[in-house]
Amino acid sequence: MKxxxxxxxxxxxxxxxxxxxxxRPKQFLSLTADGETMIQKTVTRLSSLVDIEDVFxxxxxxxxxLVKEQLPSLPEENIIAEPAARNTxxxxxxxxxxxxxxxxxxxxxxxxxxxxxxxxxxMFVDILKQAIKVAEDNKNLVTIGITPTxxxxxxxxxxxxxxDTEYQGAYEVVRFVEKxxxxxxxxxxxxxxxxxxxxxxxxxxxxxxANIEKYLPDMYKGLAKISETYGTETFEETLCNIFPxxxxxxxxxxxxxxxxxxxxxxxxxxWDDVGSWLALERINPTNEYGNMVKGDVISINTKNSTIxxxxxxxxxxxxxxxxxxxxxxxxxxxxxxxxxxxxxxxENLKICNRNELV
Amino acid sequence: MKxxxxxxxxxxxxxxxxxxxxxRPKQFLSLTADGETMIQKTVTRLSSLVDIEDVFxxxxxxxxxLVKEQLPSLPEENIIAEPAARNTxxxxxxxxxxxxxxxxxxxxxxxxxxxxxxxxxxMFVDILKQAIKVAEDNKNLVTIGITPTxxxxxxxxxxxxxxDTEYQGAYEVVRFVEKxxxxxxxxxxxxxxxxxxxxxxxxxxxxxxANIEKYLPDMYKGLAKISETYGTETFEETLCNIFPxxxxxxxxxxxxxxxxxxxxxxxxxxWDDVGSWLALERINPTNEYGNMVKGDVISINTKNSTIxxxxxxxxxxxxxxxxxxxxxxxxxxxxxxxxxxxxxxxENLKICNRNELV
Numbered sequence: 001m002k003x004x005x006x007x008x009x010x011x012x013x014x015x016x017x018x019x020x021x022x023x024r025p026k027q028f029l030s031l032t033a034d035g036e037t038m039i040q041k042t043v044t045r046l047s048s049l050v051d052i053e054d055v056f057x058x059x060x061x062x063x064x065x066l067v068k069e070q071l072p073s074l075p076e077e078n079i080i081a082e083p084a085a086r087n088t089x090x091x092x093x094x095x096x097x098x099x100x101x102x103x104x105x106x107x108x109x110x111x112x113x114x115x116x117x118x119x120x121x122x123m124f125v126d127i128l129k130q131a132i133k134v135a136e137d138n139k140n141l142v143t144i145g146i147t148p149t150x151x152x153x154x155x156x157x158x159x160x161x162x163x164d165t166e167y168q169g170a171y172e173v174v175r176f177v178e179k180x181x182x183x184x185x186x187x188x189x190x191x192x193x194x195x196x197x198x199x200x201x202x203x204x205x206x207x208x209x210a211n212i213e214k215y216l217p218d219m220y221k222g223l224a225k226i227s228e229t230y231g232t233e234t235f236e237e238t239l240c241n242i243f244p245x246x247x248x249x250x251x252x253x254x255x256x257x258x259x260x261x262x263x264x265x266x267x268x269x270x271w272d273d274v275g276s277w278l279a280l281e282r283i284n285p286t287n288e289y290g291n292m293v294k295g296d297v298i299s300i301n302t303k304n305s306t307i308x309x310x311x312x313x314x315x316x317x318x319x320x321x322x323x324x325x326x327x328x329x330x331x332x333x334x335x336x337x338x339x340x341x342x343x344x345x346x347e348n349l350k351i352c353n354r355n356e357l358v
Numbered sequence: 359m360k361x362x363x364x365x366x367x368x369x370x371x372x373x374x375x376x377x378x379x380x381x382r383p384k385q386f387l388s389l390t391a392d393g394e395t396m397i398q399k400t401v402t403r404l405s406s407l408v409d410i411e412d413v414f415x416x417x418x419x420x421x422x423x424l425v426k427e428q429l430p431s432l433p434e435e436n437i438i439a440e441p442a443a444r445n446t447x448x449x450x451x452x453x454x455x456x457x458x459x460x461x462x463x464x465x466x467x468x469x470x471x472x473x474x475x476x477x478x479x480x481m482f483v484d485i486l487k488q489a490i491k492v493a494e495d496n497k498n499l500v501t502i503g504i505t506p507t508x509x510x511x512x513x514x515x516x517x518x519x520x521x522d523t524e525y526q527g528a529y530e531v532v533r534f535v536e537k538x539x540x541x542x543x544x545x546x547x548x549x550x551x552x553x554x555x556x557x558x559x560x561x562x563x564x565x566x567x568a569n570i571e572k573y574l575p576d577m578y579k580g581l582a583k584i585s586e587t588y589g590t591e592t593f594e595e596t597l598c599n600i601f602p603x604x605x606x607x608x609x610x611x612x613x614x615x616x617x618x619x620x621x622x623x624x625x626x627x628x629w630d631d632v633g634s635w636l637a638l639e640r641i642n643p644t645n646e647y648g649n650m651v652k653g654d655v656i657s658i659n660t661k662n663s664t665i666x667x668x669x670x671x672x673x674x675x676x677x678x679x680x681x682x683x684x685x686x687x688x689x690x691x692x693x694x695x696x697x698x699x700x701x702x703x704x705e706n707l708k709i710c711n712r713n714e715l716v
Contacts, residue, residue, distance in 0.1 A: 017673075018671075018673070298703055298706050298707070300696070300699055300702050300703065300706075301696060301699065312685075312686070312687050312688055312689060313376075313687065313688040313689070313712075313715055314688075314689045314691065315375075315376070315688060315689070315690050315691070315692075315700075315703040316691045316692070317690070317691070317692040317693065317696040317699045317700065317702070317703065318692060318693035318695055318696030318699065319691060319692075319693060322691070324691055326689060327670075328670070329670050329671065330670055330671040330672075330673060331670060331671070331672045331673070331684060331689065332673050332675070333672065333673070333674045333675070333677060333680070333682055333691060334673075334674070334675040334676060334677075335675065335676035335677060337676055338658070338659060338675040338676030341658055341659065341675045341676065342673075342675065344658050344675070345656055345658065345673040345675065348656050348658075349656070354671075357671055
């Protein structure tokens with residue numbers, strides 16, 4: 001049975017401004033000391049499980065060159081360039097249609113974000129193998145859940161049933177829930193019946209397409225028209241004509257919250273969604289003062305801060321809990337409490353028509 | 359009677375790093391919105407009282423070009439270039455010798471730092487006029503004191519006698535005291551008998567030279583040899599040979615703390631010694647959030663901060679009481695509490711032999 005990977009790399013993640021820009025979002029950045037970008041790490045991580053010929057990158061048309069540049073060993077025809085951003089349901093459906101056409105109904109898809117980090121790769125691969133076993137059987141949809149360690153309000157949760165299933169280590173999903181408030185998040189974490197929704201899925205191409213056909217029939221029809229032409233001269237044109245007309249919909253809301261036969265496998269492999277600059281001190285070594293420092297930095301009485309230099313010296317004195325990021329055309333200085341407000345800077349830049357900085 | 363000004367511009371003030379550098383210290387920076395540098399302001403401030411031909415700048419040899427560039431209307435021969443830094447006593451003595459030679463014994467010298475700010479120029483000029491009257495008489499030395507507004511521990515103090523003198527508004531100096539600790543500073547301020555020592559003096563060339571001869575006889579001999587040659591071909595050579603051999607001594611310690619016939623005139627003309635980055639918010643307008651902002655800055659939830667941009671955008675989020683200064687090759691980010699520690703950065707740079715940044 002063919003195992004493929006579908007890596008979703010169309011996101012425009014703004015939370016790493018000023019390093020991330022519309023024309024170089026987070027998945028194309030290197031945020032760790034090893035210099036590999038997030039998408040490169042995502043592909044490398046799968047190398048023992050999936051041949052590079054069977055890895056598909058679904059991305060926005062505008063990132064085509066970045067993908068080619070960062071993944072030179074990937075066959076060019078495996079880059080699926082969306083002519084418009086339509087959220088995850090059309091993205092995954094398009095990849096599923098192409099994979100079913102290229103291989104067969106039973107081809108397994110590992111659907112993965114391109115901008116998360118995983119610390120324990122071997123454990124991650126083991127979980128994927130387990131998920132593949134469940135997904136091979138019948139019409140099952142499998143989602144990788146993350147054992148929650150604290151009541152995060154920024155993630156969706158998966159409510160699972162702890163009753164035994166026919167698949168060891170896999171649990172039936174009761175329901176998907178959107179980002180909760182803090183009280184609910186606390187309840188979820190203490191109940192032992194909820195996992196974080198990591199946005200990683202494993203299924204047969206035919207299984208997810210059957211569900212899209214059932215719950216999103218219009219989208220299915222559009223996707224079918226596109227994938228019919230895959231491998232022919234008219235593919236590009238059909239994609240450009242039809243894809244932008246598809247409804248923008250997430251796979252969670254469009255399919256997972258409605259479908260049956262969903263299993264979750266709890267993973268505990270050091271997952272990090274690298275959701276903001278705060279992540280940098282989690283995913284990189286910090287020094288004895290709790291600082292995560294990169295570049296030419298002189299720190300005096302500075303602690304618990306993340307300081308990322310550019311081409312010039314940064315001197316910090318008497319700082320605590322601060323994020324400093326220098327780039328060629330912009331400097332961010334942000335208290336850790338405010339890391340989510342980076343998007344306000346981008347809003348401001350857009351309003352002022354300063355698109356060269358967005 | 360000839361009135362001259364001697365502006366001391368040899369300081370290497372490090373507290374405005376990264377804008378100030380060894381090769382461009384504070385007096386040559388513009389720290390106010392009007393774009394004038396500190397030394398330009400100092401000269402402009404005197405224009406109603408002293409002809410530009412009678413203004414002398416004593417500076418370090420290495421700042422000769424900066425002085426010429428910033429004060430193009432100043433006669434070049436009025437720039438006295440010290441071949442070595444020897445503190446204020448030799449600096450003032452050298453200028454006094456030259457002025458006595460060029461004019462006469464009775465020529466008045468207004469001795470002024472080049473890197474202080476004064477808000478109320480007219481009041482300042484009135485105080486100088488009053489001081490000139492006292493200095494014309496006899497062998498008096500006059501120092502301008504500043505009415506203290508809080509117990510500053512960073513300044514020296516002048517203890518004065520509130521008994522009437524023969525000069526209205528001028529008081530006899532009891533003693534000069536060095537920078538006090540906080541308890542003493544409080545005592546001084548509450549006593550009503552102490553003024554801040556601003557380092558501004560008014561006297562005849564002959565008066566200060568007589569005192570130097572009395573209290574610093576070796577220095578006097580050296581200075582006499584130099585000023586003898588003023589206006590001749592050998593001046594430059596004599597200056598370079600003798601000046602570096604003079605003892606490094608402040609005029610306060612060397613003369614003022616020992617001399618008689620010292621009067622002080624209290625001034626209240628909005629004096630600011632601009633001693634650190636903290637001064638910027640005092641000497642410049644702040645916005646409704648208490649921020650002093652210059653350059654291309656987007657501030658979100660930022661208050662009571664001083665942000666000085668360079669060539670790129672600075673975005674600040676959730677900051678309070680911070681100083682941010684961007685220059686072409688270095689960025690400073692410093693809590694207001696730590697503004698005095700800027701010198702530690704410079705020490706660090708020196709130790710690491712990174713002199714291009716000092």
